[in-house]
Structures are given as C-alpha cells and as structure tokens.
Amino acid sequence: xxxxxxxxxxxxxxxxxxxxxxxxxxxxxxxxxxxxxxxxxxxxxxxxxxxxxxxxxxxxxxxxxxxxxxxxxxxxxxxxxxxxxxxxxxxxxxxxxxxxxxxxxxxxxxxxxxxxxxxxxxxxxxxxxxxxxxxxxxxxxxxxxxxxxxxxxxxxxxxxxxxxxxxxxxxxxxxxxxxxxxxxxxxxxxxxxxxxxxxxxxxxxxxxxxxxxxxxxxxxxxxxxxxxxxxxxxxxxxxxxxxxxxxxxxxxxxxxxxxxxxxxxxxxxxxxxxxxxxxxxxxxxxxxxxxxxxxxxxxxxxxxxxxxxxxxxxxxxxxxxxxxxxxxxxxxxxxxxxxxxxxxxxxxxxxxxxxxxxxxxxxxxxxxxxxxxxxxxxxxxxxxxxxxxxxxxxxxxxxxxxxxx
Amino acid sequence: xxxxxxxxxxxxxxxxxxxxxxxxxxxxxxxxxxxxxxxxxxxxxxxxxxxxxxxxxxxxxxxxxxxxxxxxxxxxxxxxxxxxxxxxxxxxxxxxxxxxxxxxxxxxxxxxxxxxxxxxxxxxxxxxxxxxxxxxxxxxxxxxxxxxxxxxxxxxxxxxxxxxxxxxxxxxxxxxxxxxxxxxxxxxxxxxxxxxxxxxxxxxxxxxxxxxxxxxxxxxxxxxxxxxxxxxxxxxxxxxxxxxxxxxxxx
Numbered sequence: 001x002x003x004x005x006x007x008x009x010x011x012x013x014x015x016x017x018x019x020x021x022x023x024x025x026x027x028x029x030x031x032x033x034x035x036x037x038x039x040x041x042x043x044x045x046x047x048x049x050x051x052x053x054x055x056x057x058x059x060x061x062x063x064x065x066x067x068x069x070x071x072x073x074x075x076x077x078x079x080x081x082x083x084x085x086x087x088x089x090x091x092x093x094x095x096x097x098x099x100x101x102x103x104x105x106x107x108x109x110x111x112x113x114x115x116x117x118x119x120x121x122x123x124x125x126x127x128x129x130x131x132x133x134x135x136x137x138x139x140x141x142x143x144x145x146x147x148x149x150x151x152x153x154x155x156x157x158x159x160x161x162x163x164x165x166x167x168x169x170x171x172x173x174x175x176x177x178x179x180x181x182x183x184x185x186x187x188x189x190x191x192x193x194x195x196x197x198x199x200x201x202x203x204x205x206x207x208x209x210x211x212x213x214x215x216x217x218x219x220x221x222x223x224x225x226x227x228x229x230x231x232x233x234x235x236x237x238x239x240x241x242x243x244x245x246x247x248x249x250x251x252x253x254x255x256x257x258x259x260x261x262x263x264x265x266x267x268x269x270x271x272x273x274x275x276x277x278x279x280x281x282x283x284x285x286x287x288x289x290x291x292x293x294x295x296x297x298x299x300x301x302x303x304x305x306x307x308x309x310x311x312x313x314x315x316x317x318x319x320x321x322x323x324x325x326x327x328x329x330x331x332x333x334x335x336x337x338x339x340x341x342x343x344x345x346x347x348x349x350x351x352x353x354x355x356x357x358x359x360x361x362x363x364x365x366x367x368x369x370x371x372x373x374x375x376x377x378x379x380x381x382x383x384x385x386x387x388x389x390x391x392x393x394x395x396x397x398x399x400x401x402x403x404x405x
Numbered sequence: 406x407x408x409x410x411x412x413x414x415x416x417x418x419x420x421x422x423x424x425x426x427x428x429x430x431x432x433x434x435x436x437x438x439x440x441x442x443x444x445x446x447x448x449x450x451x452x453x454x455x456x457x458x459x460x461x462x463x464x465x466x467x468x469x470x471x472x473x474x475x476x477x478x479x480x481x482x483x484x485x486x487x488x489x490x491x492x493x494x495x496x497x498x499x500x501x502x503x504x505x506x507x508x509x510x511x512x513x514x515x516x517x518x519x520x521x522x523x524x525x526x527x528x529x530x531x532x533x534x535x536x537x538x539x540x541x542x543x544x545x546x547x548x549x550x551x552x553x554x555x556x557x558x559x560x561x562x563x564x565x566x567x568x569x570x571x572x573x574x575x576x577x578x579x580x581x582x583x584x585x586x587x588x589x590x591x592x593x594x595x596x597x598x599x600x601x602x603x604x605x606x607x608x609x610x611x612x613x614x615x616x617x618x619x620x621x622x623x624x625x626x627x628x629x630x631x632x633x634x635x636x637x638x639x640x641x642x643x644x645x646x647x648x649x650x651x652x653x654x655x656x
Contacts, residue, residue, distance in 0.1 A: 072555075072559055073558075073559070074555055074558070074559070093558070094555070094558040094559045095558050095559070095560075095561045095562060095563060096561075097559070098561070099559060100559065100560075101555070101556060101559045103552040103555070103556055104552070105550065105552065107550065107552040107553050107555070107556035109553065109556075109557070109570070109571055109574075110553075110575060111574035111575060111577075112570075112574075120557075120560055120562075120570070121560045121561055124560065124561045124562050124566060125561065168560065169559075169560070172560065172561065
C-alpha cells in the first residue's frame with residue numbers, strides 16, 4: 001500500500017515536451033486575454049502533438065471557448081503566441097490560418113447542399129474541378145454520407161450534420177481541428193455513440209484536434225490528454241489516467257468525477273485524520289511533518305467491511321456508520337458517516353478540521369460517499385445503521401493551500 | 406366591419422369600371438395618356454426599388470455587423486421617412502431641388518433642373534420608401550447566426566466571399582420581400598409625386614396622378630380603368646409577398 005503522490009509538475013512537462021518535440025502540431029504559449037477589466041485567460045501554455053486529441057475541460061466561465069477562438073483567429077489575445085506547425089500565426093486573420101472549426105451548432109451553410117458545403121474550402125482555393133470532385137467523393141465515403149450528397153443541412157440528423165462539418169474542414173487539410181462543445185445539442189445516447197465514432201475517425205485521418213467540453217465523462221473517453229481549465233488558468237494537463245488517478249489540485253479531483261476530501265495532517269507514521277492515524281508512506285520531498293493537507297479519495301477506492309480486520313491492500317481510515325444505501329444501476333452508492341467527531345480533543349493546538357470556509361462541525365459531520373460494485377454489495381450486503389470499518393485502497397494527498405499560504 | 410370599410414369600396418371599383426362593358430374599359434385603358442402614366446409609374450418605381458434595396462442591404466449589413474458611435478442615431482434617421490407625411494416629403498424635395506431651392510439654385514444656371522421631371526418622381530419614391538427594404542432585411546441579418554460567417558472565415562473566405570456565398574443566399578427571401586414592398590408602395594405614391602412631378606399629362610403624370618386628374622375632369626371611366634389595374638397589381642404583389650418567403654426559403 002502506497003499513496004499515489006502527484007509528481008513534480010515541472011519535471012514531467014519538461015521531459016514530455018522533449019519526447020514530443022519533433023512532432024508538435026499546435027502550441028499555445030503564455031496566452032493572456034481580458035474582456036474589459038476581467039481577466040479571462042492567464043498565461044495559458046500547452047501543445048498538441050501530431051494526431052493527438054487534447055480536451056480542454058472546464059466549467060462555463062473557465063475561458064475554454066475564448067481559448068479556442070484565439071487559436072482559430074476569431075479573437076485576439078492580449079499577449080502570448082499561437083504556433084501552428086512551427087509557424088507563428090498570432091497576427092494572422094482566421095482565413096489565413098487554415099484551422100478547421102466545428103462549431104457548436106455545426107454552422108453548415110443552409111443554402112448549400114452537402115457536396116457544396118464540403119467543397120467550399122476547395123472552391124475558395126480555386127482548385128481544378130476534377131480535384132474538387134475527387135476530394136468530395138473521398139470525404140463523403142470517409143464520413144459515410146454518399147447517399148446524402150445532394151441533400152441540404154436541414155434534411156440531415158444532428159450526427160450527419162456534424163460529419164458534414166468535419167468533412168468540410170478536412171477538405172482543405174487543416175492544421176488542427178477545433179471542436180466547440182460538439183455534442184452539446186444531442187441526447188445522451190447519440191452523444192456517447194458520436195464521440196466514439198469521431199474519435200475513431202480522427203485517429204484514422206491523424207489530424208490533431210482540440211475539443212472543448214464541460215462534460216468530464218466525455219473528456220475522459222475522448223482525450224489522449226486533458227487540460228483542466230479553471231477560471232482562466234490550467235489546473236493540470238495529463239492523460240485521462242493521470243488526471244483521474246493523480247489529481248494535482250482539489251479542483252481537478254472534484255471536477256473530474258466524485259471525490260471525498262478530508263482535512264488531515266502529515267505525520268511520520270502516516271496521515272492523521274481527526275483522532276486516527278492512517279498508515280501511509282509519505283513522500284518527504286513534498287511534505288513535512290505536521291503539514292496540513294487534504295486527503296482525497298474516490299468513492300470507488302473505499303473498502304467497507306463489517307469485521308475489524310482491514311484487507312491487506314488497504315489502509316484503515318476509521319470506523320463509521322452507514323447512513324444511506326441507494327441503488328444507482330450498475331453500482332450501489334452508500335453514504336457513510338465517519339466516527340471522528342467528539343473524540344478529537346487530543347493535544348493538537350490547531351484543529352485539523354478547521355477550514356476558513358467551513359466550521360469543524362460541518363467538516364466532520366459531512367458523510368463520505370462510497371460506491372460498491374454489484375459483486376461487492378452482494379458479498380456483504382449493508383443497510384443503514386450498520387457499523388463498518390472504512391479502508392482506502394487508493395488516495396492522494398494535496399497540500400492544503402489555504403493553510404500553507 | 407371589414408365589409409363597409411374595406412371590401413365594399415374595393416368591390417365598387419370593379420363594379421363601376423366594368424358597368425359600361427368591357428369594351429369601354431379597354432378603350433379607357435389603352436388611351437395613350439393612360440398607358441404612359443402606367444409605364445411611368447412602373448419605371449420610376451423600378452429605379453427607386455433598385456436603389457433602396459441596394460442601399461437597404463448595405464445599410465442593414467453595416468448596422469448589424471459593426472458597432473460604432475452614432476449607430477442607433479443612424480438607424481432612427483434611416484427609419485424616419487416612415488413617419489413623415491408624404492406631402493411634407495414632396496415639399497421638402499421641392500425646397501431642396503426646386504428652381505429656388507437650396508441645391509436647385511446652384512444647379513439651375515448649369516441647365517440642370519431636377520424638379521418636374523421623371524427624375525423628381527424617382528427621388529420622391531426613394532424618399533418615401535427609403536426604410537422599407539432596410540426594415541425587412543436588417544432583422545433577418547440580426548438573427549442570422551454569426552457562426553455561419555465565422556465558419557466561412559475559418560475555411561478561408563474573405564469578407565466579400567463570405568458575404569457573397571454565405572450571407573447573401575440567406576437573405577434572398579428578405580430581399581425579394583423588401584423589393585416587392587418598396588415597389589408596391591412606390592407605384593401607389595401620390596402625396597409627394599403630385600408636388601414634385603408637375604403632373605403634366607403624358608410627361609410626368611404617374612398612374613395615381615392620372616386617376617386624380619381624370620376624376621377632376623369628370624372622366625370617371627378613365628380614372629376607374631387605371632384604378633382597377635392598380636388594385637389588381639397590388640393584389641398580385643401582396644400574394645407574391647405572402648408566399649415568396651416560403652418559396653425562397655424552402656430547400
């Protein structure tokens with residue numbers, strides 16, 4: 001059992017930049033943007049490798065749409081550079097950049113047939129008629145819309161319109177494809193189906209792509225890497241596994257999936273949560289004895305048992321009482337109250353549960369969320385009122401920024 | 406309520422006009438002055454329409470796509486002619502272009518006299534129908550999704566190419582409606598044209614002026630024949646207006 005510690009950020013991005021260096025398709029360097037007095041983007045830097053799919057994930061107001069529009073040339077940044085395949089395009093207008101944008105509502109030209117929409121870029125570039133015809137045929141078969149070539153956008157389904165929009169940009173071999181919340185207008189089923197289809201298509205044509213979305217599930221499934229954006233800055237960039245399993249900030253931990261966050265203190269033998277000490281190996285290069293931290297763990301990383309013996313692969317956190325059991329389809333969700341409150345009258349002068357925004361009571365009184373698979377819940381059925389031993393199979397420690405600063 | 410106020414007067418135009426038989430109707434209609442008046446109305450209205458549609462399109466595009474100081478004031482100014490009585494419009498034109506007018510005084514020595522010509526009728530028509538095409542086109546531009554034009558730009562189109570290939574096709578319906586509306590209004594214009602045209606039969610007499618003149622002379626049949634033509638003409642335009650947008654906007 002070992003705590004999965006976040007790695008040192010600088011080192012990681014340095015080494016990965018070196019690995020990718022020869023094939024960077026798009027880089028964004030220190031982009032800054034403000035609207036009036038409010039800063040929308042602060043020093044945004046990332047790059048996208050050839051054939052890679054990067055997802056910019058953020059809530060509304062995080063600045064992700066503005067970032068996309070800056071890359072497309074539809075918005076001018078106050079500072080920073082946009083580089084496409086080694087060429088600085090920061091001062092070029094949208095039409096000279098050669099990027100492909102898939103707009104939220106696809107923005108197909110309503111008075112042009114599917115064919116005309118797809119050939120628009122080539123017609124603007126005055127390509128020979130024969131070349132245009134061949135390109136349109138090739139793209140129509142790529143997106144499987146051959147039989148719809150004469151139709152108008154209003155006669156197509158949402159998914160078909162989206163494929164036309166993609167084909168329309170692929171026609172002029174774009175430097176990078178930018179997707180602006182492409183699945184927002186569709187129902188859940190179509191959305192899931194389409195994003196798999198589009199990912200497969202993008203991997204086939206190997207055009208680098210940037211998606212923006214607020215849907216974390218979409219980001220995890222679609223992206224080769226995810227950049228989590230929060231009010232104008234990047235919280236973390238990494239593969240879906242890295243972002244989900246090793247969140248570097250509390251925002252990332254709670255924005256991507258559910259997470260339990262408990263205030264704790266680093267001790268030599270492990271992590272002190274209230275009156276109990278959970279045994280753990282501490283990365284002493286990041287933490288020091290007595291440092292207040294946040295203990296972050298996913299609902300599925302909790303092991304509940306009625307016996308006092310913790311499983312060998314998990315660390316015992318505390319005892320608790322099951323408060324609520326609800327069935328949510330493929331798994332079972334339990335709400336468990338920790339037995340931490342009331343006993344926390346030890347020698348520490350500083351109450352470890354105290355946070356500026358929350359009272360000690362509200363922190364300790366907050367039940368944790370646990371999910372269990374069908375197999376686990378069948379093996380040891382639980383009902384409200386049961387007393388259980390709570391063990392963690394995996395967790396992350398984050399420096400408590402509110403207390404460190 | 407519609408019966409005595411709208412439908413009966415219209416019906417009596419047709420009943421009266423044909424009461425003395427189709428032959429006398431035809432004779433009244435083909436009188437040289439009548440034919441001339443109809444032609445003059447059509448030609449002057451046509452040029453006023455061409456001008457106002459082109460101007461309306463340009464003004465609507467600029468005012469809906471760009472934000473600049475005095476934009477709202479400009480919108481109000483363009484729409485102003487709707488509120489001005491047509492007689493005032495005609496009078497104002499006389500004061501500007503007439504032989505003793507502000508501009509006319511400067512032009513008269515050079516042998517240029519705008520008033521009491523077909524040109525004056527076009528000017529009057531332009532004035533009174535000025536905001537019509539603009540008023541139809543601008544709301545369509547305002548509600549058009551900006552992402553269409555942005556998409557066109559990212560694909561590589563210049564501003565002009567985007568306007569020609571993307572914006573203009575979506576305005577077809579609005580342009581046709583605006584043009585028909587302008588034309589219909591111009592053909593029927595009376596108040597301003599009677600002041601600026603001089604009302605010379607066979608030279609500057611439009612169809613509505615012809616009706617007025619013949620009525621004053623007591624030639625009811627002659628007035629009535631043209632009235633029927635104008636009424637039918639406006640029915641036609643109205644029905645086209647009613648269906649045109651559907652036809653044009655259907656894919």
